[in-house]
Amino acid sequence: MQLPITEHAYFIQGLSTAIAIAIFFILSFFIKKFTRRYAKAAHLSEHRTNLISKYIDIFMTLLFLIVFFAIWGVNKEQLVAVFSTTFAVIGVAFFAQWSILSNITSGIILFFSFPFRIGDFIRIHDKDYPIEAQIEDIKAFHTILRTHEGEMITYPNSLLLQKSISIVSRKPDEKEFYD
CATH class of the missing domain: 1.10.287 (Helix Hairpins)
Structure with a gap:
């Protein structure tokens, strides 16, 4: 009651x-x-x-x-x-739609760990389709890349965490030196 x-x-x-x-x-x-x-x-x-x-x-x-x-x-x-x-x-x-959840989670991980930043030149080591491009923007689901030829590529965030990536510089004078 x-x-x-x-x-x-x-x-x-x-x-x-x-x-x-x-x-x-x-x-x-x-x-x-x-x-x-x-x-x-x-x-x-x-x-x-x-x-x-x-x-x-x-x-x-x-x-x-x-x-x-x-x-x-x-x-x-x-x-x-x-x-x-x-x-x-x-x-x-x-x-x-597991890929949506995977890409959102990857976007959060990229935000907090930031292994690379907007403006960095990266090389994605993919045996079938290797990419070398500059990071234009990092969004919740994907990252926008611009190749040296000016081509815009939308790359899923989950693949950025799965693939091996190198940060490269275009010119030797862009490197940072530390004592």
Whole structure:
């Protein structure tokens, strides 16, 4: 038997929700500020920084929804059933399109590990189709390359992590020397 919820309980839940919203906005603001500061210190492109900010927004929204459901006392069994059904459908869709998930994951790995940067000349060691080109842009799903002949190539991020890659320089005077 469930007890009736009083106005006081609604007030507490409403106040808790307002506090949770404020905390999530403040937390999101500081996380994005920290991400932008890190990207600036690491000399990362604005595009890559915006991409990570979008991922942070998605994560924070999902986290807020979980907290919101907890505050309002949603039945855990029903919530688990909804989430498991939703994740099963998403899982089947991603399994059918595994390359999309693979490229997104690779884009995140490239953002944080940055083995090469925009402007670098790279050589992709592929026995069937070797490529030597300059990195024009690194996006969530693919990297845009420009060959010496001016040809634009869209290369999947997952293949960049699977293939052996060398960073090459075009001119000897572009090399950096360290003491």
